[in-house]
Amino acid sequence: MKRIRVAAAAAALMILAGCSGGTSSPRTESQAAAGNWAQPSASGPPASPQATAQAAALAALPEALRNRVPKFGPPPAPTKVTLPGGGGAxxxxxxxxxxxxxxxxxxxxxxxxxxxxxxxxxxxxxxxxxxxxxxxxxxxxxxxxxxxxxxxxxxxxxxxxxxxxxxxxxxxxxxxxxxxxxxxxxxxxxxxxxxxxxxxxxxxxxxxxxxxxxxxxxxxxxxxxxxxxxxxxxxxxxxxxxxxxxxxxxxxxxxxxxxxxxxxxxxxxxxxxxxxx
Ligand SMILES: [Zn+2]
Structure with a gap:
């Protein structure tokens, strides 16, 4: 059931993003599951507004700072922790x-x-x-x-x-x-x-x-x-x-x-x- 929902969400995302063809990447699934953000990928679909904003922000940084900002891959789809019962957080x-x-x-x-x-x-x-x-x-x-x-x-x-x-x-x-x-x-x-x-x-x-x-x-x-x-x-x-x-x-x-x-x-x-x- 969960897998179907994630797949459906990923498909919906691809439609929304106007993504043409290709398979749904781990990034897309993770993005769908994790909410509304993800690191841009070097290749693949056209840059999202977020990736464009990141590129612009990097370009606007002084070079000495820009070189100190590492690039990260996307996080995996999250797994929820178990919370205690009994009225405590x-x-x-x-x-x-x-x-x-x-x-x-x-x-x-x-x-x-x-x-x-x-x-x-x-x-x-x-x-x-x-x-x-x-x-x-x-x-x-x-x-x-x-x-x-x-x-x-x-x-x-x-x-x-x-x-x-x-x-x-x-x-x-x-x-x-x-x-x-x-x-x-x-x-x-x-x-x-x-x-x-x-x-x-x-x-x-x-x-x-x-x-x-x-x-x-x-x-x-x-x-x-x-x-x-x-x-x-x-x-x-x-x-x-x-x-x-x-x-x-x-x-x-x-x-x-x-x-x-x-x-x-x-x-x-x-x-x-x-x-x-
Ligand atoms: Zn404090």
């Missing part, structure tokens, strides 16, 4: 998978580098932004063109970035639901995922995340700062890893370091939301 430091994928997550939102949009367009990869309301409220519009890119999604990271562990249900609800409410107000879409500030959480956090209408909360396996990726154990990004970075002053170097680390490990960025049922 799921908790993940990585997505359990053997597929050659990793997940880029960017937190807070204090530093609003004008290069982010150009780099996102040039890289053309899925990215999840966990935004803190207090960090973005001086200029929420900065994130709108980022959100409008295919594969980029805004998710919840509280109002004021407190340590949640050990705090009351009501305190956590105010921060977690309140953050989702505000982001929905700003961006017209309610978050479905959550990252607790500093990764600290307890059972109440996961219950509140669930009660606030979200499905899962996330830790990470790698962090990034000053243009360097820090590993927790093995010095290589592993399949399913979630990589954390922030909107910091060294945004350009941090983002390029994350892309390089994923590329060096032979992985391709995938969209976190596509793995959550």
């Amino acid at each position: 799921g908790w993940f430091s990585a997505i359990p998978t053997n597929e050659k994928i990793a997940f880029i997550t960017i937190d807070d939102g204090w530093s609003k580098d004008p290069m982010a949009l150009k780099l996102f367009q040039a890289a053309n990869v899925p990215i999840t932004l966990f935004l803190e309301v207090n960090a973005i409220k001086d200029d929420p519009n900065y994130f709108k063109p980022l959100r409008d890119l295919p594969g980029v999604t805004i998710e919840d990271h509280t109002i004021s970035h407190p340590n949640l562990k050990g705090r009351s249900y009501d305190f956590q609800k105010h921060e977690i639901c309140g953050g989702a409410d505000k982001l929905e107000q700003y961006y017209g879409k309610r978050p479905t995922l959550f990252r607790p500030p500093g990764g600290t959480h307890d059972a109440t956090t996961l219950k509140v995340v669930h009660d606030c209408g979200m499905k899962a909360a996330f830790y990470w396996h790698e962090t990034t700062d000053h243009g360097v990726v820090f590993y927790q154990s093995v010095h290589k990004v592993q399949p399913g890893d979630i990589i954390l970075m922030h909107f910091r002053p060294r945004f350009v170097d941090d983002f390029l370091a994350v892309l390089k680390a994923i590329h060096k490990a032979g992985l391709t960025p995938a969209r976190l939301e596509d793995y959550i049922p």
Whole structure:
């Protein structure tokens, strides 16, 4: 049944794209299953608006930066994780998978580098932004063109970035639901995922995340700062890893370091939301 739906979606996509002949490539199937974005291929059907935008964005970058943006193949069709029952949200430091994928997550939102949009367009990869309301409220519009890119999604990271562990249900609800409410107000879409500030959480956090209408909360396996990726154990990004970075002053170097680390490990960025049922 699923196979039929995917095939039908791929066929519909080919019709929509005016694609003439040829077989449906893995990219097309992955695109149909994964939503509305994919890396352009070097050959094959005419360039999509997205591929055209990526080429233009790459061309517009200063050469020194352009040469640092790796090219990625398309991610495979996603397989959903299993979420726990019992009224709590799921908790993940990585997505359990053997597929050659990793997940880029960017937190807070204090530093609003004008290069982010150009780099996102040039890289053309899925990215999840966990935004803190207090960090973005001086200029929420900065994130709108980022959100409008295919594969980029805004998710919840509280109002004021407190340590949640050990705090009351009501305190956590105010921060977690309140953050989702505000982001929905700003961006017209309610978050479905959550990252607790500093990764600290307890059972109440996961219950509140669930009660606030979200499905899962996330830790990470790698962090990034000053243009360097820090590993927790093995010095290589592993399949399913979630990589954390922030909107910091060294945004350009941090983002390029994350892309390089994923590329060096032979992985391709995938969209976190596509793995959550
Ligand atoms: Zn944070």
